[in-house]
Amino acid sequence: MRETCVGKEKTVRKDLIELLFTFSKIGLFTFGGGYAMISVIEDICVEKKGWITHDEMMNVTVIAESTPGPIAINCATFVGQKKAGWKGALAATLGVVLPSFVVICIISMFLDNFLEIKVIADAFRGIKLAVGILIIDAAVKMIKKMKGKRRPKVIMGGAFVAMLLINLFSWKFSSISLMLIAGAVSLMLFALEDKKQQKGGDRA
Amino acid sequence: MIYLELILAFLQVGCFSFGGAYAAIPLIRDVVLSYGWLNDETLTYMIAVSESTPGPIMVNLATYVGSSQAGILGAALATTAVVFPSFVIILLVSAALNRVVKNPYVQAVLRGLKPCIAGIILATGLFMTIKNCLPVGEGSQLDLRGLVLTVILAVVMFVVKTKDKKRISPIGLIILAAVLGMIVYGC
Numbered sequence: 001m002r003e004t005c006v007g008k009e010k011t012v013r014k015d016l017i018e019l020l021f022t023f024s025k026i027g028l029f030t031f032g033g034g035y036a037m038i039s040v041i042e043d044i045c046v047e048k049k050g051w052i053t054h055d056e057m058m059n060v061t062v063i064a065e066s067t068p069g070p071i072a073i074n075c076a077t078f079v080g081q082k083k084a085g086w087k088g089a090l091a092a093t094l095g096v097v098l099p100s101f102v103v104i105c106i107i108s109m110f111l112d113n114f115l116e117i118k119v120i121a122d123a124f125r126g127i128k129l130a131v132g133i134l135i136i137d138a139a140v141k142m143i144k145k146m147k148g149k150r151r152p153k154v155i156m157g158g159a160f161v162a163m164l165l166i167n168l169f170s171w172k173f174s175s176i177s178l179m180l181i182a183g184a185v186s187l188m189l190f191a192l193e194d195k196k197q198q199k200g201g202d203r204a
Numbered sequence: 205m206i207y208l209e210l211i212l213a214f215l216q217v218g219c220f221s222f223g224g225a226y227a228a229i230p231l232i233r234d235v236v237l238s239y240g241w242l243n244d245e246t247l248t249y250m251i252a253v254s255e256s257t258p259g260p261i262m263v264n265l266a267t268y269v270g271s272s273q274a275g276i277l278g279a280a281l282a283t284t285a286v287v288f289p290s291f292v293i294i295l296l297v298s299a300a301l302n303r304v305v306k307n308p309y310v311q312a313v314l315r316g317l318k319p320c321i322a323g324i325i326l327a328t329g330l331f332m333t334i335k336n337c338l339p340v341g342e343g344s345q346l347d348l349r350g351l352v353l354t355v356i357l358a359v360v361m362f363v364v365k366t367k368d369k370k371r372i373s374p375i376g377l378i379i380l381a382a383v384l385g386m387i388v389y390g391c
Binding site: 025027028029030031035036037038039040043058059061062063064065066067068069070071072073074077078081082086089093096097099100101103104105107108109114115118119121122123124125126127128129130131132133134135136137138139140142143146151152153155156157158159160161162163164167168175178179181182183184185186187189190191 | 218219220249252253254256257258259260261262263264267268271272276279280283286287289290291293294295297298299301305308309312313314315316317318319320321322323324325326327328329330331332333336337340350353354357358361362373374375377378379380381382383384385386388389390
């Protein structure tokens with residue numbers, strides 16, 4: 001009895017260490033924040049480790065967008081909590097923050113003109129290009145796995161065009177407002193259909 | 205007291221930064237200027253560094269401001285404060301998530317939100333990629349080397365597969381891009 005208890009404790013500790021390490025890796029290799037991170041997190045947590053499903057990842061993305069805070073933190077907290085409770089959430093969040101913390105502390109204390117070092121600037125120009133592609137990759141994965149027929153595609157297309165125009169002309173219209181509209185429209189359509197169906201049901 | 209001020213300031217930022225780092229930058233700017241910690245020029249430099257170093261931009265920026273005002277302890281406090289609200293919110297939400305997600309009305313809202321997010325992300329990625337090498341949008345110019353590099357990276361990401369039909373991992377792509385960047389822009 002006691003042995004199994006100790007064994008359980010050990011696996012929990014192993015889980016925590018794995019979460020800490022995995023999310024440190026995610027933190028260390030995600031540049032450009034936000035959307036670019038989705039691609040990295042999906043690759044590791046959904047495809048390689050199988051900690052969460054694609055659907056759950058999609059739900060977290062939606063929640064992350066509608067709650068304050070960086071997406072990476074939201075995802076780390078969610079995955080950690082799912083894997084090992086609040087301790088897991090703490091381990092994963094600590095892991096994802098740690099690399100940024102160390103890197104920035106070093107830069108702020110020792111490197112005054114960090115961005116003017118030629119090799120580093122060149123590498124970052126390259127990384128910046130990759131970040132755009134990773135964001136496209138995250139979107140392509142979502143679109144590929146989108147279930148259903150016409151309506152999601154119409155919403156997707158509409159949001160795509162609207163966001164592109166917003167970016168292109170630097171309009172002051174946030175992505176959150178777009179999401180609010182999409183959510184409201186979808187809810188309204190559902191309510192209408194629900195009503196129609198109920199009426200149909202009555203007749204039958 | 206500077207430590208308390210850092211905690212309060214970044215808790216506030218963490219609570220109200222909806223919609224990612226770029227939405228948070230005005231908030232951070234407001235806080236930092238109103239406490240008189242930094243001027244606009246230093247902040248702009250810090251934002252540039254935060255964008256190019258790994259990790260969430262907001263976390264980087266909090267660490268940077270904290271460290272510049274009150275050393276490592278200041279950095280630790282500012283970072284903890286900026287992360288704390290999301291941590292607590294997600295912890296609460298994820299406990300209730302499975303129950304809430306099953307509700308048909310929540311489902312209906314999610315059915316609208318998910319494709320909308322996919323569209324937003326696709327537009328953002330496409331716009332960033334185009335803006336990086338073509339003269340589109342504010343402050344961008346034609347970058348031929350960047351264009352070539354972008355095409356190479358896109359082909360590697362979306363077309364090339366290894367023997368066991370695996371694509372390159374996102375981390376692999378970042379490393380490749382850094383190396384190619386040093387080569388292409390270096391000479």
